[in-house]
Amino acid sequence: MSKPKFISIAAVALLALAAVFNPSPERHRSEIKEVMAQRSPIAGALGIGSLAAFASTYHSLGVASYTTAGERTLSIGVLGLVFVLQ
Structure with a gap:
């Protein structure tokens, strides 16, 4: 098999x-919830x-x-992984 092929x-x-x-929309949303709760226990308790x-x-x-909220990008997903920004 040739290299270009x-x-x-x-x-x-x-x-x-x-x-x-x-990743599905549900996967993005669950990852956003989880990461926000990890970053701020108060935000997690309040359901932010x-x-x-x-x-x-x-x-x-x-x-x-x-995923976006307004003009802000919240998460990026590729190959089954979701990365929450900020």
Whole structure:
């Protein structure tokens, strides 16, 4: 197998995996709740994370996804992982 053909097949396989493991809206919201509660126990007790997760809007790019609240990006997800910003 030639090197360019192998690279093309590997790239297509990686994109397919990214699309299959793109985190769901529920996964983003649960991660936002969990991280906010870890960062601030008071915010966790008051349910601020739940409020932020409820108010967030999910956006899928096919191979990645993100959530926003207003103009602010709350989380980014790719390959089944969700990263909460700030």
